Structure formats: C-alpha cells, structure tokens
Amino acid sequence: MEFKTELEVPWAFSDKLLMLKTGDWRYQKPVVAVNRCSQCGVCYLFCPTGCVQEMGDHYQANLEYCKGCGICAKLCPVNAIEMVREE
Amino acid sequence: MDNNKSSREIKVLDGNRAAAYGAMLCQPDVIAAYPITPQSEVVETLFNFKAQGLLNAELIEPESEHSSMGTLRGASIAGGRAFTATAAQGLLFMFENCIQVATQRLPIVMVNVCREVSGPHIVVCGHSDIMMVKEMGWIQLHAQSCQEILDLIVMAFKLAEDPQIRIPTVVCYDGWYLSHLWEPVEIPTRGEVEQFLPPLETGLKIDPKTPMVFGPLITSRPATEYRYKQSAAISRAKAKFDEIEQEFREIFGRGYGGQVEEYRTDDADIVLIAMGSCASTARVAIDKKREEGLKVGLIRIRMFRPFPRERLVTALKQRRAIGVIDRSVSFGWDGGNIFVELKAALYNSDINAPMLNFICGLCDSDVTTEIIERAIDIVGHAAQGKLCNEVTWLDIE
Numbered sequence: 001m002e003f004k005t006e007l008e009v010p011w012a013f014s015d016k017l018l019m020l021k022t023g024d025w026r027y028q029k030p031v032v033a034v035n036r037c038s039q040c041g042v043c044y045l046f047c048p049t050g051c052v053q054e055m056g057d058h059y060q061a062n063l064e065y066c067k068g069c070g071i072c073a074k075l076c077p078v079n080a081i082e083m084v085r086e087e
Numbered sequence: 088m089d090n091n092k093s094s095r096e097i098k099v100l101d102g103n104r105a106a107a108y109g110a111m112l113c114q115p116d117v118i119a120a121y122p123i124t125p126q127s128e129v130v131e132t133l134f135n136f137k138a139q140g141l142l143n144a145e146l147i148e149p150e151s152e153h154s155s156m157g158t159l160r161g162a163s164i165a166g167g168r169a170f171t172a173t174a175a176q177g178l179l180f181m182f183e184n185c186i187q188v189a190t191q192r193l194p195i196v197m198v199n200v201c202r203e204v205s206g207p208h209i210v211v212c213g214h215s216d217i218m219m220v221k222e223m224g225w226i227q228l229h230a231q232s233c234q235e236i237l238d239l240i241v242m243a244f245k246l247a248e249d250p251q252i253r254i255p256t257v258v259c260y261d262g263w264y265l266s267h268l269w270e271p272v273e274i275p276t277r278g279e280v281e282q283f284l285p286p287l288e289t290g291l292k293i294d295p296k297t298p299m300v301f302g303p304l305i306t307s308r309p310a311t312e313y314r315y316k317q318s319a320a321i322s323r324a325k326a327k328f329d330e331i332e333q334e335f336r337e338i339f340g341r342g343y344g345g346q347v348e349e350y351r352t353d354d355a356d357i358v359l360i361a362m363g364s365c366a367s368t369a370r371v372a373i374d375k376k377r378e379e380g381l382k383v384g385l386i387r388i389r390m391f392r393p394f395p396r397e398r399l400v401t402a403l404k405q406r407r408a409i410g411v412i413d414r415s416v417s418f419g420w421d422g423g424n425i426f427v428e429l430k431a432a433l434y435n436s437d438i439n440a441p442m443l444n445f446i447c448g449l450c451d452s453d454v455t456t457e458i459i460e461r462a463i464d465i466v467g468h469a470a471q472g473k474l475c476n477e478v479t480w481l482d483i484e
Contacts (some may be wrong), residue, residue: 009192010309011164
C-alpha cells in the first residue's frame with residue numbers, strides 16, 4: 001500500500017501535514033491594485049480562511065487557500081481589490 | 088537478574104493502593120482524575136504520595152471524568168506522561184475524549200476498576216463498563232492479583248509509549264474483588280522502574296516559535312490512512328507486549344505469560360477461558376477437578392485488546408471441549424463478549440471442539456469455586472459428545 005501521508009499520526013509541523021488546498025474551490029480571485037492599498041488591514045482581519053498576507057507595501061491573498069468569496073473586495077474602504085473571474 | 092530483590096519492600100496493599108504505587112513509580116507528569124467508587128482510593132493515595140513528596144506530578148481534580156481525559160490530552164500533547172483512573176459511569180462520561188486520544192495516538196495510561204454500569208442503580212463488580220471500550224482503539228489489559236495490578240501499570244506505560252505503538256492503554260481490575268482485596272505486594276525500587284521505563288520522548292513540544300498542528304480538519308484519504316496506521320499499531324502491541332513482559336521478568340523476577348497465561352493446560356482435554364479475578368478462583372476449582380482425574384486447564388486472557396487471536400488458537404489446539412466464562416453480556420448476540428470474540432478468532436482455524444459459554448458474576452454475583460466446578464462439569468459433558476446449551480447463565484440456571 002502506498003501512503004499519501006508520510007506521517008504516522010495526525011500531528012506535525014504545519015508544512016508536513018497534508019492540508020486541504022481550498023484555493024481549488026475558487027472561480028474568481030482577488031486582484032489588488034497595489035498603489036491604491038492603504039494597508040488598513042481590513043481584508044486581513046475579515047478573510048474567513050485567514051489567507052491574507054502582509055506583503056510590506058500592500059496586503060495579498062494566498063491563492064493556495066483563497067476560496068474567492070470576495071469579502072475582502074466588498075469591505076475594502078478604498079476599493080483597491082477587484083474580483084476577477086478565472087477560467 | 089533479580090539482584091535488587093533484597094532492597095524491595097513488601098507491603099500489604101489493596102488493589103487500589105497497588106495501582107497508586109504502580110502509577111507513582113512511573114513518575115507521571117500529570118495526573119487528572121475524578122473520584123468514583125470503587126476507584127476513589129487510587130486518587131486518594133496519589134494525593135497522599137504528592138503530600139509526602141513521593142510524587143512530583145501535577146495533580147488535578149477537574150469537575151468531571153470528561154475533563155480528566157481532556158486535561159490528559161493536553162498534557163500528552165505537551166509531551167508529558169499522563170495517568171488517570173476511573174470506573175463505570177465515569178468511564179462512560181469520558182468516552183468522547185477517550186476516542187480522541189486514541190486517534191491522536193497519545194500514550195496515556197488509565198486504570199479502570201471494573202464495575203457494572205447502572206441501571207438499575209448498582210455499584211457492584213462486573214465487566215459491562217470496560218467492554219464498551221473494546222472498539223475505542225485502546226490497548227486493554229486485565230489483572231488478576233494486586234501484584235499484577237502494580238506490574239501491569241508499569242508495563243502499560245512502556246507499551247503505550249513504545250515508538251512503534253503509541254496507543255493509550257487501560258489497565259483493568261475487578262471492583263471490590265481486587266480493588267478492596269488486601270494482599271502482599273512487592274514494591275519495585277524507583278531505580279529498577281527507571282531502568283525498565285525510559286523517560287518519555289514523544290518529540291512533542293508546545294512552543295509558539297515552532298507551531299504544530301494536532302487533529303486538524305483533513306480530507307478522507309489521509310484520515311483513512313491514519314485509521315489504517317492506528318489499526319496496524321494496535322495489532323503490533325500483541326508481540327510487543329510479550330516482549331515487554333520478557334524484559335520485565337529479567338529485571339523484576341516475575342512474569343505472567345504475556346497476552347495469555349496458561350495453567351495446567353499441557354495435557355488438558357478441556358480448557359476454561361477466563362479473565363480477571365475469577366481466573367484465580369478457577370485455578371482452585373481446576374486443582375480440585377484434577378484430583379478427581381479430570382484433565383482440565385485454564386487459559387487466562389490478560390490482553391483483551393488487541394485480542395490475542397494467534398496465541399489463543401495455538402493454545403486451544405487438540406482440546407476436546409472449551410468453556411468460556413464471561414462477566415458481561417453482548418446484548419443482541421445472546422452470549423458473553425469473550426465468547427463472541429473467541430468464536431470469531433477460531434473461524435478458519437482447524438479447531439472444531441464444542442465451545443460453551445458461561446455467563447456468571449454479573450452485578451456482583453460471586454464467581455465461586457462451585458460455580459466454576461459446575462461450568463467444568465458441563466464442558467466435560469460436551470467433551471463426551473453430549474449436546475449442551477451453547478450459553479448458560481450459571482447464577483440463575
């Protein structure tokens with residue numbers, strides 16, 4: 001039998017556990033206009049999957065986990081995030 | 088071998104105090120337990136040990152058994168050696184966390200003082216509580232004497248914590264018949280136990296700088312793989328237990344035969360199978376029947392989970408009839424739990440001897456030598472080819 005997980009037990013450092021890549025579920029992705037981002041962090045606080053990362057001069061969703069729900073775009077006070085349909 | 092025998096102390100202890108000594112000698116980091124009859128003296132004695140400075144553990148009395156096991160789950164995840172004790176309703180109240188710690192493969196050791204589950208409201212001996220644990224992924228060991236209770240707890244930590252096993256383990260003994268029976272018990276020295284049981288190394292450490300994940304939400308494929316690995320690990324515990332018992336014998340100078348213990352079975356035509364305190368009563372009955380010329384022997388099950396299928400099949404070859412004594416009922420199966428397990432184990436073996444089941448000792452009924460002799464007589468009839476009832480409730484026959 002070939003195991004997909006090398007672990008014997010379901011506890012490990014986070015990079016070793018076979019995680020659910022929820023980004024697979026997405027049909028639209030948030031695209032950030034970096035020059036418009038005021039770095040208020042509202043998207044970071046309200047992202048249901050907690051996948052928004054601070055990039056230094058703006059915030060950006062990690063697309064491996066972003067489900068494309070669009071909450072960040074809806075809440076962004078300066079309209080810096082646009083949801084773009086993916087094919 | 089056995090160089091330290093002279094420095095070992097012999098004390099007269101009841102089963103509960105013997106259990107507390109066993110736990111204390113293993114120096115757990117955390118003990119979380121809620122008192123319940125007939126287990127209370129285990130907890131009481133451990134608190135006394137702590138007060139006397141004999142025990143370094145963090146002792147916690149939470150608001151319930153459910154919280155006890157929850158506390159130990161956290162303690163074990165943090166890398167600590169964890170111990171608890173319970174009985175009957177308390178055990179049932181723990182169930183959700185019991186299953187969690189088994190699937191998370193946390194090497195917790197628990198004592199269960201076997202007590203009939205209420206209702207009607209009964210606070211007496213029986214195996215109906217511990218039989219509920221057989222599908223929960225715990226290793227289950229059964230003692231027959233106060234000395235064996237202490238010894239099994241020391242062995243249980245070693246078995247549970249083995250890197251190849253990592254399965255929580257419950258040490259069981261009969262309420263009242265053992266928990267409140269006083270016997271001479273040899274107490275191993277702290278040094279000997281340290282030699283036998285190395286410090287626990289789980290590779291676990293709760294540290295915010297290197298965050299870890301425990302029991303995350305995962306998809307079906309890895310979850311199924313973890314189930315498979317858990318199943319394989321608990322099966323490995325059979326051979327490992329025999330190995331550990333051998334090592335125990337080398338250091339402490341006594342042993343019990345590993346998964347099963349045989350008594351006068353060498354030339355036995357008929358064999359009784361029993362578990363727990365009634366097995367020692369069975370020895371007396373067997374000696375008596377042997378004097379009458381009947382070739383009868385005893386197989387005592389010490390490890391109920393994993394079920395010692397291979398050892399039992401080997402031990403039951405060439406017998407003319409088999410009798411199984413059960414102190415619990417598998418409702419809906421019309422037999423006792425050991426009987427049901429054994430029937431499944433013997434399928435596809437070449438054993439075709441008649442096998443009879445005797446249900447007795449439920450709800451605090453004494454399993455007397457007379458009761459066992461009656462069972463032996465019935466098995467004797469079956470060995471002669473007479474047709475007998477498959478299941479007999481001896482106490483209300």
